[in-house]
Amino acid sequence: MLLPAVPRLITTTLAALLLVSCAKQPTNVERGFREQVLHLGNLSDPRDLDPHHNFDDSAFYTTMALFEGLVNFDPIDLHPVPGVAERWEVSPDGLVWTFHLRANARWSNGDPVTAEDFVFSARRMCSAALGAEYSYLFHVLRGARDYLQGRQTDFAKVGVKAPDAGTVRYELEHPCPYFLTLLAHIAWFPVHAPTVLKAGRIDEPYTGWSMPGKLVGNGPFALVSWRQNQELIVRKNPYYWDAARVQLQEIHYHPIESSEVEERAFRTGQLQLTYDVPANKIDLYRRTQPTVLLESPWYQTRFISFNLAGPPFNDPRVRLAFGLAADRTQLANFPVPRLASAAPSASPPGFGYNYRGPAAMGLDVERARHLLAEAGYPDGRGFPRVEFRFDASDRSHDLAQALQEMWRKNLGVQVALASQENRLFFTSLNRGEYQFALDSYFGDYGDPNTFLSLWLTGAGNNHPRYANPAYDRLIDEANHQLDPAHRFALLADAETLLLTDAPVAPLLHEIRFRLRHPSVRGWHGTLLEMHPLQDVRLDPP
Amino acid sequence: MLRFIAHRLLQAVPVLFIIIAVSFFMLRLAPGGPFTAEKAIPPEILRNLEAHYGLDKPLHVQFFTYLGKVVLHGDLGPSFKYSNRTVNEIIADKLPVSLELGGLALLVALVLGLTFGILAALRRNTFLDYLYSTVGMLGICVPTFVFGPLLVLLFAIQLGWVNASGWYTWQDRVLPALTLGFVFSAYIMRLTRAGMLEVLHQDYIRTARAKGASEVRIVLRHALRGGLLPVVAFLGPGTADLLTGSFVIETIFQVPGLGREFVNSAFNRDYTLVLGTVILFAVLIVACNLVVDLVQVWLNPKLKFE
Numbered sequence: 001m002l003l004p005a006v007p008r009l010i011t012t013t014l015a016a017l018l019l020v021s022c023a024k025q026p027t028n029v030e031r032g033f034r035e036q037v038l039h040l041g042n043l044s045d046p047r048d049l050d051p052h053h054n055f056d057d058s059a060f061y062t063t064m065a066l067f068e069g070l071v072n073f074d075p076i077d078l079h080p081v082p083g084v085a086e087r088w089e090v091s092p093d094g095l096v097w098t099f100h101l102r103a104n105a106r107w108s109n110g111d112p113v114t115a116e117d118f119v120f121s122a123r124r125m126c127s128a129a130l131g132a133e134y135s136y137l138f139h140v141l142r143g144a145r146d147y148l149q150g151r152q153t154d155f156a157k158v159g160v161k162a163p164d165a166g167t168v169r170y171e172l173e174h175p176c177p178y179f180l181t182l183l184a185h186i187a188w189f190p191v192h193a194p195t196v197l198k199a200g201r202i203d204e205p206y207t208g209w210s211m212p213g214k215l216v217g218n219g220p221f222a223l224v225s226w227r228q229n230q231e232l233i234v235r236k237n238p239y240y241w242d243a244a245r246v247q248l249q250e251i252h253y254h255p256i257e258s259s260e261v262e263e264r265a266f267r268t269g270q271l272q273l274t275y276d277v278p279a280n281k282i283d284l285y286r287r288t289q290p291t292v293l294l295e296s297p298w299y300q301t302r303f304i305s306f307n308l309a310g311p312p313f314n315d316p317r318v319r320l321a322f323g324l325a326a327d328r329t330q331l332a333n334f335p336v337p338r339l340a341s342a343a344p345s346a347s348p349p350g351f352g353y354n355y356r357g358p359a360a361m362g363l364d365v366e367r368a369r370h371l372l373a374e375a376g377y378p379d380g381r382g383f384p385r386v387e388f389r390f391d392a393s394d395r396s397h398d399l400a401q402a403l404q405e406m407w408r409k410n411l412g413v414q415v416a417l418a419s420q421e422n423r424l425f426f427t428s429l430n431r432g433e434y435q436f437a438l439d440s441y442f443g444d445y446g447d448p449n450t451f452l453s454l455w456l457t458g459a460g461n462n463h464p465r466y467a468n469p470a471y472d473r474l475i476d477e478a479n480h481q482l483d484p485a486h487r488f489a490l491l492a493d494a495e496t497l498l499l500t501d502a503p504v505a506p507l508l509h510e511i512r513f514r515l516r517h518p519s520v521r522g523w524h525g526t527l528l529e530m531h532p533l534q535d536v537r538l539d540p541p
Numbered sequence: 542m543l544r545f546i547a548h549r550l551l552q553a554v555p556v557l558f559i560i561i562a563v564s565f566f567m568l569r570l571a572p573g574g575p576f577t578a579e580k581a582i583p584p585e586i587l588r589n590l591e592a593h594y595g596l597d598k599p600l601h602v603q604f605f606t607y608l609g610k611v612v613l614h615g616d617l618g619p620s621f622k623y624s625n626r627t628v629n630e631i632i633a634d635k636l637p638v639s640l641e642l643g644g645l646a647l648l649v650a651l652v653l654g655l656t657f658g659i660l661a662a663l664r665r666n667t668f669l670d671y672l673y674s675t676v677g678m679l680g681i682c683v684p685t686f687v688f689g690p691l692l693v694l695l696f697a698i699q700l701g702w703v704n705a706s707g708w709y710t711w712q713d714r715v716l717p718a719l720t721l722g723f724v725f726s727a728y729i730m731r732l733t734r735a736g737m738l739e740v741l742h743q744d745y746i747r748t749a750r751a752k753g754a755s756e757v758r759i760v761l762r763h764a765l766r767g768g769l770l771p772v773v774a775f776l777g778p779g780t781a782d783l784l785t786g787s788f789v790i791e792t793i794f795q796v797p798g799l800g801r802e803f804v805n806s807a808f809n810r811d812y813t814l815v816l817g818t819v820i821l822f823a824v825l826i827v828a829c830n831l832v833v834d835l836v837q838v839w840l841n842p843k844l845k846f847e
Contacts, residue, residue: 044805045623047622047623047624048623048624048625053624055578055580055582108573128585128586128589129588129589130589131586131589131590131593132586133576133578133580133582133586135583135586136583148583148585148586149585173806201652205589205590205593205624206593206619206624206625207625208625210625227625227634227797227801228626228631228634228635228797228803229635229709229797229798230795230797254795256706256795257792257805258792258793261647261705261792261793261794261795263707264690264697264698264705264706265704265705265706265707265795267698267705268697268698268701268704268705270704270705270706270707306740352741402545421573421808422573422808423571423573423574423577423808423810424572424573425571426573426577426578426579426581427572427573427577428572430577430581440579441580442578460580460581460582460583460584461580461581
């Protein structure tokens with residue numbers, strides 16, 4: 001009979017199919033150290049490879065391979081090191097910075113990188129029509145803010161000049177001790193003027209010049225191909241001035257949204273580096289393969305933003321009570337030990353001669369209850385119904401639940417939790433349509449100013465809409481201060497004031513987790529999550 | 542028959558219009574836009590970005606501009622998330638991937654589902670029937686996001702026969718097609734079994750037996766034609782569903798298909814990409830249903846084109 005034979009036929013075919021595929025091929029990891037090809041997880045595809053049109057996390061990694069600024073980061077501690085500029089000097093008043101370009105800096109088509117390229121790039125970034133998301137990083141340049149906001153139309157008045165092909169001079173609004181780390185940000189990277197202008201006007205967004213086959217960069221790698229949702233490939237750029245130092249031949253960026261999928265790909269040797277690690281696997285890796293798990297502090301703070309516009313959070317005593325009733329140590333170890341570190345202050349430790357914010361916020365149940373009673377709610381009695389907002393990630397969900405329990409136990413207050421889809425959540429925060437929320441920020445550059453300027457009056461990310469002239473004055477004064485010690489003292493004063501007014505209550509500094517194959521050398525966990533690739537190589541483990 | 546087809550195509554026009562209009566306005570009513578991010582964009586920059594995409598114009602103007610471009614030029618507009626690509630380019634790149642995965646999965650589903658459905662019906666109430674029905678039930682109950690990773694665990698991580706994810710070689714097609722096909726095969730198996738059981742008791746089957754037709758001929762030639770009717774009805778929307786990709790499968794196996802683009806575009810508020818994929822899916826479903834209707838008339842002599 002024919003019919004009973006069919007299932008056997010199917011099983012045999014399937015078995016044969018799997019057997020054929022069983023012919024062992026070398027994995028990406030095994031091929032990797034022979035051919036120096038790095039495969040890494042990159043979360044998602046960048047919006048664009050144009051360094052002036054980049055906003056996503058993942059874009060930083062690809063852009064740092066394709067372009068290079070005047071100044072580079074050291075791969076371990078991110079201190080500024082020479083990039084396209086081989087040396088620089090700053091005027092005694094800290095306002096004029098002069099950079100001397102190295103003669104052998106070239107674009108990936110062989111053209112020399114000139115000072116004019118940097119002037120062109122600054123002009124492009126400062127054109128509002130381009131719609132560059134990071135344009136605010138240029139506000140430090142003299143006249144740039146006026147030009148961006150249309151109050152000034154003559155770019156010659158903006159403080160960037162090229163006295164000759166090998167010299168760029170920036171004039172600043174105010175002394176800026178962190179100017180060098182700003183320059184290492186992708187927003188300050190140069191673009192190749194002829195390529196940009198061939199595709200459109202200087203201020204025309206999305207002309208396609210940054211697509212494969214067209215993009216000309218000056219970084220250690222050059223773009224080969226980009227298939228959306230599959231793979232973006234870059235190859236060593238022979239024209240790069242320091243090409244002799246670059247060991248990797250190719251980098252393949254894999255946009256993998258799910259950390260579980262990424263972890264499985266890592267286990268089968270398809271990736272040497274992951275973007276993230278599933279939270280429930282962290283402890284397992286700590287116990288079984290600690291050398292593979294890369295844990296590094298991140299220049300990031302999670303905090304509670306209080307909406308100052310209405311009761312009950314227009315009362316600083318209530319805000320402080322909520323902040324003091326949160327057990328940060330417990331939060332940092334929930335649900336897995338050492339997922340984060342407790343944050344007593346808004347700006348994380350680590351940059352700027354080890355600036356440390358005042359240790360102002362910690363668990364103090366006694367004082368929290370006292371403040372709440374003073375505000376008219378002894379033991380939480382009569383406290384209105386409030387809603388705590390957070391984004392849709394699992395991590396935020398865990399934290400919000402833990403906080404809800406702490407406030408119930410320590411203050412006797414019932415808090416309703418409301419999770420929102422990410423864009424909805426950011427929209428609520430920006431519009432001030434919330435009562436209090438689990439907020440976070442990661443630093444754009446290596447200086448406490450990146451955090452402390454968030455709460456200046458009218459600042460774009462000032463979610464509580466905090467407005468205190470005394471705070472603004474202290475930050476402004478600090479930014480006109482040349483002496484670092486004095487400057488940090490002023491910043492610390494400002495932060496103390498901030499934490500007394502408590503428009504925000506800092507909670508945690510998150511830790512970043514990655515899986516890194518032992519063959520990967522020269523790739524380090526860094527505070528800003530910037531990873532210079534010049535020294536990365538793959539050795540047989 | 543041509544009249545029937547023409548009539549159905551005419552019906553599709555208002556259906557598509559309503560789908561486009563409802564999706565367009567629902568999408569715009571959702572808070573947050575394509576440029577909403579964790580870090581707020583300065584207002585002067587946001588204004589320029591919105592002007593670049595024409596988002597500063599009144600909503601109804603935007604709607605009719607969009608509709609005009611779609612209808613007159615087949616132009617689905619630029620993507621908001623992938624700034625340098627158009628929705629047409631994205632679909633042209635991703636649809637073939639989804640079609641390949643869907644086609645393979647359909648093949649798996651049909652081969653497994655039909656075979657075991659027919660066998661279960663023929664061996665009704667035997668151990669084999671119970672076994673197939675149990676496996677079929679499991680296939681329906683176990684979600685793909687459990688079944689897929691289990692297959693990966695076994696064949697990729699434990700045995701090392703295939704990669705855990707990716708879409709490069711033909712080996713990469715095996716696990717996604719099996720996972721997606723298995724779930725559908727379970728439905729097809731149950732429908733085939735039920736359809737066949739009903740048909741096998743009909744008079745004309747007895748007649749065929751009486752005339753001395755072989756068992757194989759009875760099953761394949763006489764019973765299957767009637768027994769497949771419920772399966773065919775299911776295959777209409779089912780095929781459209783399979784061909785347009787599965788977000789879960791594409792995520793688990795890192796397949797660069799259209800399903801992932803569709804779901805992510807909603808999160809990204811990539812207005813044009815959401816609309817483009819919705820229009821494509823709508824057209825596919827309308828087309829599949831039309832084909833199913835034609836096949837049903839062909840299979841069932843009692844039906845006529847009315």
